[in-house]
Amino acid sequence: MKAASSLDRRFSSPYVVFGILLAAVSVAFSNPIVLTVQAGQSGKAISPHLIGIFFEDLNYAADGGLYAELIQNRSFEYSPTEQSSWHPLSFWELQRRGGGDGSVSVSDARSIHLNNPTYALLQVRTPGDGVGIANSGFGGIPLIAGETYNASFWAYQAFMGIMWGRGDNRRPMPVSVRLETRGGEVLAEARTEILGREWRKVSMSLTPTRTVNDARLVVLAHEQGGICFDMVSLFPEKTFRSRSNGLRADLAQAIADIHPKFVRFPGGCLVHAGGIRRYYNWKDSIGPLEQRCSGPNYAWGYHQSMGLGYFEYFQFCEDIGAKPIPIVSAGVSCQHSGHSPNRGQEGLPMDEMPAYIQDVLDLIEWANGPATSMWGAKRAAAGHPEPFGLKYIGVGNEEAVTPLFKERFEMIYEAIKEKHPEIVVIGTSGPFASGEDFDNGWAFAKELDLEMVDEHYYVNPQWFWDNLNRYNTYDREGAKVYVGEYAAHDRNRERNTLRSALAEAAGLTSFERNGDIVNFTSYAPLFARRGHTQWHPDLIYFNGTEVFPTANYYVQQLFGQNCGDRYLDTVFGAGDTRRLAASSVKDAKTGDLIVKVVNGGDDPRDINIRLAGLPTDASMKAVKTVLTGPDADAANEDGQAPFVKPVTSTEAVKSAFTYSAPANSLTVYRITQ
Ligand code: AHR
Numbered sequence: 001m002k003a004a005s006s007l008d009r010r011f012s013s014p015y016v017v018f019g020i021l022l023a024a025v026s027v028a029f030s031n032p033i034v035l036t037v038q039a040g041q042s043g044k045a046i047s048p049h050l051i052g053i054f055f056e057d058l059n060y061a062a063d064g065g066l067y068a069e070l071i072q073n074r075s076f077e078y079s080p081t082e083q084s085s086w087h088p089l090s091f092w093e094l095q096r097r098g099g100g101d102g103s104v105s106v107s108d109a110r111s112i113h114l115n116n117p118t119y120a121l122l123q124v125r126t127p128g129d130g131v132g133i134a135n136s137g138f139g140g141i142p143l144i145a146g147e148t149y150n151a152s153f154w155a156y157q158a159f160m161g162i163m164w165g166r167g168d169n170r171r172p173m174p175v176s177v178r179l180e181t182r183g184g185e186v187l188a189e190a191r192t193e194i195l196g197r198e199w200r201k202v203s204m205s206l207t208p209t210r211t212v213n214d215a216r217l218v219v220l221a222h223e224q225g226g227i228c229f230d231m232v233s234l235f236p237e238k239t240f241r242s243r244s245n246g247l248r249a250d251l252a253q254a255i256a257d258i259h260p261k262f263v264r265f266p267g268g269c270l271v272h273a274g275g276i277r278r279y280y281n282w283k284d285s286i287g288p289l290e291q292r293c294s295g296p297n298y299a300w301g302y303h304q305s306m307g308l309g310y311f312e313y314f315q316f317c318e319d320i321g322a323k324p325i326p327i328v329s330a331g332v333s334c335q336h337s338g339h340s341p342n343r344g345q346e347g348l349p350m351d352e353m354p355a356y357i358q359d360v361l362d363l364i365e366w367a368n369g370p371a372t373s374m375w376g377a378k379r380a381a382a383g384h385p386e387p388f389g390l391k392y393i394g395v396g397n398e399e400a401v402t403p404l405f406k407e408r409f410e411m412i413y414e415a416i417k418e419k420h421p422e423i424v425v426i427g428t429s430g431p432f433a434s435g436e437d438f439d440n441g442w443a444f445a446k447e448l449d450l451e452m453v454d455e456h457y458y459v460n461p462q463w464f465w466d467n468l469n470r471y472n473t474y475d476r477e478g479a480k481v482y483v484g485e486y487a488a489h490d491r492n493r494e495r496n497t498l499r500s501a502l503a504e505a506a507g508l509t510s511f512e513r514n515g516d517i518v519n520f521t522s523y524a525p526l527f528a529r530r531g532h533t534q535w536h537p538d539l540i541y542f543n544g545t546e547v548f549p550t551a552n553y554y555v556q557q558l559f560g561q562n563c564g565d566r567y568l569d570t571v572f573g574a575g576d577t578r579r580l581a582a583s584s585v586k587d588a589k590t591g592d593l594i595v596k597v598v599n600g601g602d603d604p605r606d607i608n609i610r611l612a613g614l615p616t617d618a619s620m621k622a623v624k625t626v627l628t629g630p631d632a633d634a635a636n637e638d639g640q641a642p643f644v645k646p647v648t649s650t651e652a653v654k655s656a657f658t659y660s661a662p663a664n665s666l667t668v669y670r671i672t673q
Pocket of ligand 1: 056
């Protein structure tokens with residue numbers, strides 16, 4: 001056999017082959033790839049409501065999160081059914097100041113309301129400098145010097161002197177309410193008196209002298225006697241939009257900054273996880289706070305005060321211009337409930353279905369009915385006489401699509417449609433992007449001719465790149481799609497990497513491109529409090545005072561702030577497009593043309609953007625926003641200025657221009673024509 005010449009050897013060496021490939025690849029990357037946007041055409045109508053949010057109370061998203069209440073266990077209802085070590089006095093500490101002596105116990109003998117059974121009975125044997133109770137909120141109460149905090153509690157005078165004794169009950173019990181540091185420094189104080197046997201609400205304003213992050217609220221009684229307390233509360237005056245019983249301003253603002261077009265709530269698993277009669281009942285969440293049914297968050301194993309209830313959700317939607325999308329149980333429990341994974345689905349007995357269906361119909365009346373209707377009157381009494389304009393209701397969440405489920409879903413659906421044909425009912429297609437429940441959910445939706453179906457997928461980043469064409473082939477005559485929960489889960493789920501964010505951005509370009517069939521999308525989950533995070537990744541992490549936006553959050557923000565109502569054909573020319581994705585929309589309100597480009601590769605890519613149909617000599621103003629980082633593994637760190645965040649600049653562009661998209665980047669061009 002002839003020996004290989006040195007030339008042959010050179011060409012067959014693996015190094016040489018690698019070198020040739022590298023050269024070919026860099027030629028491909030150095031030649032700009034063409035991206036043609038049909039900017040001169042009117043394009044196709046797409047959903048102007050594509051980007052929304054999904055709020056679920058997990059990871060302490062509600063109490064200790066979005067709900068601005070600073071007191072934990074304000075109504076003394078914590079219970080071992082929530083966490084085995086919890087009881088009605090959890091997070092409360094007895095205070096015996098300056099020789100004071102006494103005790104605190106739990107009672108349910110004279111509740112404020114049946115829905116709020118337990119309360120604290122404070123007995124003062126020796127007043128000293130005060131005997132009382134203290135609460136440090138959710139790991140220390142954060143206070144800002146000079147700002148106003150609204151404290152309140154419900155109380156009645158049980159007795160003066162000693163219990164069962166002959167105290168003089170005409171004398172009031174003097175009470176002081178303080179904000180204190182852990183070390184006992186008084187930052188603010190107010191005094192009041194409790195007189196009489198009727199439960200009465202007492203309110204006061206407190207203005208701390210110092211900014212601290214770990215204060216506590218202390219309520220002290222100053223004479224011998226007994227006093228009962230319930231609903232001990234502290235709110236910053238500065239809530240989002242200054243609402244009373246409002247939302248934490250920074251967290252609510254973080255949501256508002258996404259410009260979400262809708263809010264889905266209250267779950268998720270929260271809707272149906274507790275077992276068949278322990279679904280989230282919206283009626284438990286409305287009305288005077290002291291009469292709401294607080295209780296276990298069965299899905300996520302802690303307490304829900306219900307202070308953030310349906311009225312507050314709807315009001316928040318209105319405040320930020322988003323559509324409310326409540327999700328109600330489909331009359332079945334989650335298939336994982338009752339400690340029986342996949343075998344736990346149970347249906348409400350048929351004789352209980354009419355009452356349950358009536359609850360759903362009542363929700364529509366509560367939201368949309370006139371103030372003179374029975375449920376509309378309750379909305380009006382809460383301060384909102386005008387209807388909220390509810391249009392969508394989701395029925396069920398990730399259900400196993402069984403005969404049990406189908407029978408109950410259909411009953412609820414028919415009842416809604418009969419009474420309220422104007423309401424769009426959103427069906428469910430199981431927990432995954434494909435598989436048995438997915439197929440059955442969609443087949444069932446077809447059978448019923450549903451208008452919209454909810455899809456959920458938590459998948460790896462590559463999945464999004466592999467599925468950019470998923471919706472191209474969906475039946476345009478069939479139900480619209482609501483991608484109600486999705487996220488890219490990178491190898492380490494605790495890191496919200498740029499890689500995961502860009503995979504979602506790529507997915508979002510495909511949602512926009514298919515915005516004629518994909519109507520709504522919402523990342524999940526939304527919030528996670530550090531120290532109470534049960535699920536990773538989340539969109540927004542936070543602690544008592546700070547908000548930590550992730551790279552994924554900024555992707556949502558960029559798509560939410562730069563949405564449109566018409567899609568313009570956007571196509572890459574020949575070349576390697578494996579890690580490239582793009583979409584273009586037009587926004588009728590501003591007339592702006594918005595081009596989004598995702599480069600998920602580890603090299604910069606030169607892209608020749610051609611805005612076909614626009615005059616070649618036109619010079620247009622473009623606001624360019626780039627979200628990138630040093631590499632795909634980059635992630636923002638708590639307590640540090642975000643590393644991966646959008647950077648905006650302004651430039652003039654022509655109808656054809658070359659853009660060098662940085663490695664691992666999302667770029668949004670907002671072009672004013
Ligand atoms: O988003 C977290 C959970 O994921 C939701 O509660 C549930 O719907 C899904 O399985």
